Amino acid sequence: MRRFESVLGEWPSWIDTAPHSPACRSHPPDLFFPSATSGGKSVSGQVKKAKAICDACPLLNICREWAFRQPIQQLHGIWGGTTRSERRLLRKTGTTQITS
Ligand code: SF4
Numbered sequence: 001m002r003r004f005e006s007v008l009g010e011w012p013s014w015i016d017t018a019p020h021s022p023a024c025r026s027h028p029p030d031l032f033f034p035s036a037t038s039g040g041k042s043v044s045g046q047v048k049k050a051k052a053i054c055d056a057c058p059l060l061n062i063c064r065e066w067a068f069r070q071p072i073q074q075l076h077g078i079w080g081g082t083t084r085s086e087r088r089l090l091r092k093t094g095t096t097q098i099t100s
Pocket of ligand 1: 015022023024025032053054055057058059060061063064078079080081
């Protein structure tokens with residue numbers, strides 16, 4: 001079965017040794033890689049759903065810090081409750097905090 005993968009090519013190893021189980025593990029991986037072709041569901045709806053799962057994840061902060069350390073162009077999808085475009089934007093501000 002396909003697991004979460006980025007174009008980095010692998011499920012991040014830190015997740016397998018993390019002190020808690022990632023919330024995303026019990027959800028379809030595709031939810032975290034939204035696309036316009038995902039069964040007619042809107043991209044924004046998919047993003048919102050994935051972010052809600054991340055918000056309840058005990059690994060949120062660790063995951064977000066990890067995602068921010070990855071090359072922007074090489075990490076697709078939602079990680080640590082952020083999309084790639086949000087990571088790009090937040091990187092410019094030098095913060096990992098999202099204000100909504
Ligand atoms: S923060 Fe989101 S992407 Fe990261 S491990 Fe948790 S549920 Fe998965």
